[in-house]
Amino acid sequence: QVQLVESGGGVVQPGSSLRLSCATSGFNFRIYGLHWVRQAPGKGLEWVAVISYDGSNKYYADSVKGRCTISRDNSKNTLYLEMNSLRSEDTAVYFCAKENIAVMVAGTPDYWGQGALVTVSS
Amino acid sequence: DIQMTQSPSSLSASVGDRVTITCRASQSISTSLNWYQQKPGQVPKLLIYGASALHIGVPSRFSGSGSGTDFTLTISSLQPEDFATYYCQQSYSAPTWTFGQGTKVEIK
Numbered sequence: 001q002v003q004l005v006e007s008g009g010g011v012v013q014p015g016s017s018l019r020l021s022c023a024t025s026g027f028n029f030r031i032y033g034l035h036w037v038r039q040a041p042g043k044g045l046e047w048v049a050v051i052s053y054d055g056s057n058k059y060y061a062d063s064v065k066g067r068c069t070i071s072r073d074n075s076k077n078t079l080y081l082e083m084n085s086l087r088s089e090d091t092a093v094y095f096c097a098k099e100n101i102a103v104m105v106a107g108t109p110d111y112w113g114q115g116a117l118v119t120v121s122s
Numbered sequence: 123d124i125q126m127t128q129s130p131s132s133l134s135a136s137v138g139d140r141v142t143i144t145c146r147a148s149q150s151i152s153t154s155l156n157w158y159q160q161k162p163g164q165v166p167k168l169l170i171y172g173a174s175a176l177h178i179g180v181p182s183r184f185s186g187s188g189s190g191t192d193f194t195l196t197i198s199s200l201q202p203e204d205f206a207t208y209y210c211q212q213s214y215s216a217p218t219w220t221f222g223q224g225t226k227v228e229i230k
Binding site: 037 | 158213223
């Protein structure tokens with residue numbers, strides 16, 4: 001079955017950096033785009049970033065543009081999110097999710113990981 | 123950015139009730155509309171994509187309809203496991219996508 005497992009979350013100070021990882025299994029990783037979506041405590045869902053199946057296209061929400069970098073390693077079936085200059089408003093659970101349709105970046109995450117909590121606090 | 127507005131923000135219903143949740147887009151999004159279910163402490167699950175297509179494994183009591191700016195998610199007969207928060211999400215404005223604020227379905 002499709003599985004996505006995030007890691008790398010934690011408590012960090014404002015201005016610091018963090019890298020999240022998302023290890024996957026159960027699907028053909030190389031042909032699917034992948035998303036990061038976050039959820040602040042008690043709040044709704046916010047799309048963060050997406051990377052195409054081959055890594056050639058990357059897109060970001062305005063709220064993280066210039067501070068986050070999404071990447072993938074198709075040899076390890078793993079997705080990453082590098083976050084810099086972290087702010088208190090970045091505090092959230094970060095979910096990785098696979099795209100519903102192969103090859104395309106269609107904006108429809110179907111299977112999601114359990115999430116990694118990132119807390120930005122001094 | 124395209125804004126997505128759900129109504130109501132919360133509702134109380136009984137098991138067996140027919141429940142309808144509405145999602146309105148700030149501009150036309152054709153049928154590029156997805157619905158997700160999230161139970162407390164759990165991961166969002168895709169229910170419906172393309173406004174009306176049921177995702178794999180989703181019970182047939184869930185249905186979606188609409189196009190343009192107005193969409194609905196209907197649960198034909200509410201079951202105990204359906205108490206959750208439901209989110210709509212537009213997949214029209216690639217490559218940035220937005221969610222509605224959520225509708226919490228509670229037990230009456």
